[in-house]
Amino acid sequence: MNVCALPAVPEDPSPRPRGRPRKTLAGRDDGNRRRELIDGAARLFRQNGFAATSTRDIAAAAGMRSGSPFYHFKSKGDLLHAVMEEGMCAAIDRQKQALNAVAALPRDPRRDLAVLIRHHFDVLLGPGSDFIPVMLYEARSLTDEQRAGMALLQEQYEAAWTPVLALLHARGLLRADVKLARLLMLGALNWSAQWYRPGGGASLDGLTAAALALFIAKDGPSNTV
């Protein structure tokens, strides 16, 4: 049921020729060549878009010849799907870790939201942050089936936001409707991938503080101005 639980298993179990698992014909090292293709594809897809990136570009980025990516992936579209799945699974995993880190502390929805926002900025703008932007902007190039699968992962990721926002709403710190607030807030964050440049003024912590100040009222009614 959970696609993310199987990180090393390829989707179709047949691509390896037959006998020995490595050092066939011209194979340089082991199966992490597949990973190099995914990483390069993520970078190129983000930079130029899926349709404007050729499989030859991707092959070259991994030091291969034009036909070789198709030894690892059935099609260019499957490579795109792999990039997105990889990105979403990593994001979900890291989100869980971030929430676990504060789970033992006294409950504080404002702090929890700060954790979610900060983590989201990290996934979006931190090191190795090509996967999620690709996922956000290239979904139309997936098959319907693939897109449905990614939507499930996305819901899983965004589900963590709902109880936090609901609690903030119940305490009067979030005035907008919870569902619309989630859409608008995630949009504000996602859009940062369009304008944020590392080392240009704001840090990810600074962005998190600004977003929190924008979205959430100052603490309780007792604690006025």
Next chain:
Amino acid sequence: MNVCALPAVPEDPSPRPRGRPRKTLAGRDDGNRRRELIDGAARLFRQNGFAATSTRDIAAAAGMRSGSPFYHFKSKGDLLHAVMEEGMCAAIDRQKQALNAVAALPRDPRRDLAVLIRHHFDVLLGPGSDFIPVMLYEARSLTDEQRAGMALLQEQYEAAWTPVLALLHARGLLRADVKLARLLMLGALNWSAQWYRPGGGASLDGLTAAALALFIAKDGPSNTV
């Protein structure tokens, strides 16, 4: 200096063959065939992306043969640029009208922001709203020069937001930094183009109210809960 002021003048004044301005060879009607190309291109670029849309698709959408778009535009890239310029000029124009409509009333930054947000949703999600999403998502396919020109138009559009946000900030109704607030708010709105479906729950007025509730504190410190 202002590109938008010249709506009917094409960029290069040479494409018409020579003599009579219309009814040459196989020309059906007048020069608004160019407009049909722009409209169709806007729709297709939004739906499939610039790189995944062929000039043949665009020609077919306007009822032409494959070579004919190049009678109106020097290249596919110029067509993209025309779509974006068209969209931005219309958006800036309509924004001015929306602000003028409330300019005579007593100054109220919260209401002004509501006007800006509501207008932005209209430009983004209303009828004929393909141009701005294309502009937002396909800028990387422009030349550097074209992109710089579009950035100017975008700054012109966003400049209207700054004084309104600054006033809200001065009155304590907007807690985040004004510049970051503008980026985050416009991001929240822009992202709606990804999820909003007309007739699906929220109206544009409802969205505007939700965004305002999310971003701006309830009225002055005297008017507590």
Next chain:
DNA sequence: CCTACCGATCGGTAGG
């Protein structure tokens, strides 16, 4: 994973 290759499609042009 490379070599060699194929059919399809694409942006664009000449000439009317």
Next chain:
DNA sequence: CCTACCGATCGGTAGG
């Protein structure tokens, strides 16, 4: 604006 066309590039495959 159409007809006819070109060179380039693309995703993908066979065979080793």
